[in-house]
Amino acid sequence: MTATLIPATLAFREDGTPFSPRFGDVYHSPSGAFAQSDFVFLKGNGLPERWQKRRIFTVLETGFGMGVNFLTTWAAWRDDPARCERLHFVSVEKHPFARDDLRTALDAIVAHAPNADLATLARELVQAWPMLVPGTHRLEFDGGRVTLTLVFGDAVEALPKLWLRADAIYLDGFAPAKNPELWSPAIFKALARVAGEDATFATWSSAGDVKRALEQNGFEFRKTPGFGDKWAMLTGRFAPRWRVRRYEPPLPMPLGERHAVVIGAGLAGSALVERLAARGWRVTLLERHPAPACEASGNPAGVFHPLISRDDSTASRITRAGFLYALRRWNALDALGHAPKRTHAGLLHLATDDESRAVAGALASFCYPNEFVHGVDRGEAGRIAGVELTQGGWFYPHGGAIDPASLCRAQIAAASAFSGAQVEARYGVQVGRIARAGESWQVFDDAGALIAQAGAVIFANAHDAARAAALDFAPTRSVRGQLSLIDRSPLAALRVPVIGDGYAVPLDGDVTLVGATYEVDDTNLDLRAPGHLENLERVALMLPELSQATEPSTGWRGRVALRCVTSDRMPMIGQLGDEQAARRDAQRLSGAWPQDLPRTPGLFGAFAFGSRGLVWASLGAELIASQLEGEPWPIERELAEQIDPARFLQRALRQRSL
Known part of the structure; x- marks a missing residue:
């Protein structure tokens, strides 16, 4: 702890x-x-x-x-x-x-x-x-x-x-x-x-x-x-006269040209484009849809906040670092005139289960400053929210909701505006495969045509990343999430997003966004009436006024998106492992630590962000940019190892399952 x-x-x-x-x-x-x-x-x-x-x-x-x-x-x-x-x-x-x-x-x-x-x-x-x-x-x-x-x-x-x-x-x-x-x-x-x-x-x-x-x-x-x-x-x-360390500290990746191909223009990809362009890289952005943020990043709004746990777990520490860094990057976008659309009044997290009630009770022991988080009883929470609530919890003054698509567009626009920026965004391009060519990587479309070539390729394309990168040890799954839009909402007075067993976000025009379902391995994108009812019933347990919502004559409005998650619910951020080399040397690597693993030169991943893309994307982009440049990492190495894309390869080696 x-x-x-x-x-x-x-x-x-x-x-x-x-x-x-x-x-x-x-x-x-x-x-x-x-x-x-x-x-x-x-x-x-x-x-x-x-x-x-x-x-x-x-x-x-x-x-x-x-x-x-x-x-x-x-x-x-x-x-x-x-x-x-x-x-x-x-x-x-x-x-x-x-x-x-x-x-x-x-x-x-x-x-x-x-x-x-x-x-x-x-x-x-x-x-x-x-x-x-x-x-x-x-x-x-x-x-x-x-x-x-x-x-x-x-x-x-x-x-x-x-x-x-x-x-x-x-x-x-x-x-x-x-x-x-x-x-x-x-x-x-x-x-x-x-x-x-x-x-x-x-x-x-x-x-x-x-x-x-x-x-x-x-x-x-x-x-x-x-x-x-x-x-x-x-x-x-x-000036040591003998060997004093097992691992040499990081150096920049040897490249003839600082040019990277980023595959995917959602939250992960757009953040990468901005962080690399800020360092003077030439960036080619490839996106299979006709515009950025067309999949999960295209939801009308998403909530952003840290994660509090009783033991200050690894996930809590990574999420805290990501949340604070994201706020800095978004403030920088605001200052540059590329402000994404977001709220600024805070976010309420209600204590809806035994674990969250324990966190609420122990919150004072962390001695966090009030500007980061502080506990609130039911009455104070209701005054902050502007509507009736069923319980208290804790309040993040700098948490809130943001339009993810506006954030993606803002980051790409900011990247293109940097002095000497070389950003090429190509939409409607489906990546089929990659191949090594000397010191570079060639990227081919699904028809087999060469579409880009660079020394570094970064997979930020969620569900498709493991296929495109030919990864066997990337246990990702799809989770279907259906959200609902309540027109003329009974919660029209809601002032801040509220989360707990679901979430409610106030939107313009007296509309409330509620959600979302969590359906593992279900990839159907059709809206379902039971999903809307589930969203309303779950959120109404926190905000009872929502129980007054009635189905409009034209039916519920909503949106379905697929989250990409790993088996341990942590993202995949960093340099990819060389699985072929690991197989060839599996016996020697059976006790390998992350820094012992063979790595594929120039290949990186930023995917499987699940429901936390808003707080992980900017930090993940900064980590990968730092790895490419040989710069100090923005988080502790032990935390970076918990999100290392090669961690599942390491586990397979230790379990001798190769």
Whole structure:
């Protein structure tokens, strides 16, 4: 179970230096926060020179604190005409500040900043500051060219779960005597696992234990004059004299041209097009229908919200990360003038069974901020909803409903509008098969004609993905979902979507969307009267006014769509396994971990999203784009392994069923 996140307490010493009562130490030198950051961490790592003329440069920091090192690094990157194309800054923080406290602290610090732009950057950081919930948060600045990946949690637990290749390491925790865990051998072992061959490090500390831990994990160091009242500091590089890790950290996929074919223009495919185009990729989008979002993504509305479980399960953690990242991407679409149609008043989840009642009762123990979720009794829930409800539950202030088709169109439009974008969307094209041709993949239509060729192909075509990718170990099933549209609805006063044993979503024109049926292995797309009655009866148990709905003379309106799900109900996101190679080497791979599995070069999947495509699609697209580019992953590696498309191949190898 994820540990409760405890925010930092803001305090100041008499001289105005920010101070941590928890650790009894200052956040920066009294001689100046930004001056210390530049002297110790930038110059100590040879920056900005080392990132110049590079495409991607990644900084890894232990202890985000008030973000001074990030702001200093960001400002230096902006001021450097020879800067790298994309700067990644990854930082772990066990006790992050609440937004208002961060604003107060940074206002005091930037008042003495040497660079006037730092005040502007500090305001942008505060505005983008995430909700204080555990896990990985991906923030983007300067049009996505600067990415801050914040990990809220204990570094001892979090660092081993990250997957990235660090070019520079900032060791900036509180003093080893005050916070020994952040300088423990486990930390340095985790840093050695992700350090690039030419990685450097810098720290203001020169303690003996720090030097010994560095040496024991393959780092060379030298002692140099320190900043302010510090006599000495340490700088150095990763130069192991022996093998220190089993797996090499990620590198970009070797491609002659950054060109990808994306198959499918639903939620998964349109998100992929946007994330790849934002990185300057050429993208060819192939869709068998005449327009995007014609299948499950074409429903009139879908709900989006996190998933709360008593044990903060893997599904809850992945869904939380996806929900928060999706909100950021949608806000970015809004700012670019491509706003999808969605609600902004929140979403109610009613406690309709024993499990959800237990979650509602235990919700306070998670200590989530109210802006993320909070419990509501029946009366308060009814006031939020504007209609009578049969029970309470919990409220997501940032949850809601969205028109999926408008989201797909917005993402494709935004992708095409990026500077230098090369996006070709081809509709009415049915993919038949793919074939390897040298270092590329050829894509053929169902008549056998060559329609596209690229170094990377991403299957985002739901039910058809396993067939087109020739996957045997992709146990997907179709689930029929019929929704109903209630005209002149008794729930016309409903203000927010309500979910539980079904869902009700207010639409324009006093229409209520209710649903949906869940019929496994049923692929019939005809509307059925029993399905409408089932929807109404189930939702009326939560919203009793719906029982007053009467069938119109013309019959119920609705829509049927097929969800694609796996046997474990988790999506398939990432690089595909090489099943033929796994069969040839099945005996050796019988105990394989995900990183041991052979992979098919250039083939990726983003499908089987079930009912959670709205909260998984953007995160899944960012994960695949990061894998292609060799960038830090947007979620912990252990979570990525739970949605790895090769996980069923791994299980078959372990069960010796190949």
